[in-house]
Amino acid sequence: MWTSQDLAFKTSFNPGTSTSTSAGRFAGMDAGLLMRMMDEIDHGMLVIDDQSRLRHANHLARHALATSRFIVCHGQTLMGSSVEFTQQIDHALKHALKGHRQLVALKEPECELTLAFVPLSHALETDTPSVLVLLSRQNACENLAVRMYARTHQLSPSEEQVLISLCKGNTIPEIAESHHVAPSTVRTQVKALRNKTGCHSIRMLMLRVNSLPPMVSALRAIVPMEHNDMALV
Template sequence: MWQANEQLSNRGFLQTIAPPARDDLAQSLLLRVLDEVDYGLLVIDGTGRIRHANHLARHEMAGGRAIMTHGNVLLGRTTEFTAQIQQAIEQALRGQRRLVSLNLGGRDFSMAFVPLSHPLETDAPCVLVSLSRQSACENLAVRMYARSQNLSPSEESVLLGLCRGLSIPDIARQHGVAQSTVRSQIKALREKTGCGSIRELLQRVNSLPAVVPALRIVSPMPHNATEYAQP
């Protein structure tokens, strides 16, 4: 972190800014990189406490849709969710990879628990928790892809509708146009992107890098990056 040192001189206060230490700069850049990834990521230590959570993870916990935190401990929205999470953390701390799917009214919220250390090694045990990826249409890379392929605004809207799983009638109704218009726009999409089918187009979209569209307002507490104000 930049440090400001105030020095008193005969001419008054002179403020000098010292460059950050290399290790501090590397850590700061790494944390910024993690915030730009379109996956929620948490690191949990051997005591079960959250050591770091990137921006999307903090936003997810602030919303309390499936997970939350209390005293820097990762919890589920229900006691059943909490039990599944705690069991997966314990197994990951013993070197076992685990996948947990929490059912949210017909929609699954998945969490992968990956050990970052080996039980036979001397380093402190830690677990990486990777949360479900955001919806494909929330991925900023989709809009970046649309621009790179010179899609028109209406064609981009149709692409986003397809990413959301909407049918041609649904897209036509949403845009207030005829279904034949949507079919013409899909044809233009395929021609501009070089995709032979909608399926191929969606496969290409799903392979795009995961980029966060915008950092939401989640204010970390000074002493711990996993605590926050409001989403």
């Protein structure tokens, strides 16, 4: 894992601007604290330079790189797991370096990873250009906030499992089969979900769940990476 000692985070805030107070406080933030903040976001986040070299990756991004399903890191360079994916990434990076935000969908038969390329450097700045790459969330039900939401609304364990199943996109018959209960039981649990959360429909409930803060589960897998000694410059 990268540690705060391995990272040297640079900020470019100007204390003389109209936002000098807040910018000054942020500029003085400990690099390790900032990295830990990024690790708590339930989206993978990468920072790359104009040569596709990784400058930083948060916990979920490191996990995505380690699984090598869609993206990989080869010699500190961000690449796709296939030639086609690499070409899509290179094309998006090229446009992001010109100041244009890009959205890329890396697709497999039954799965997809969407990447958002966000320019972090202005075209007139002299610093090394950098781009933020945001990874789509793979499974909303794994968001820690979903379980906290269930606890907050005092859902029973079975109701919580139904909520998680709904987040996975399962239908009532599918939930009933996987939980080994009758569909009428699941419908009763769904009604209880709606009453306890104040949602008038499953659609409203899913909209509310999808708007929850993107919190990562505290139980994280340790993902060893070959390039952990890389510094953020």
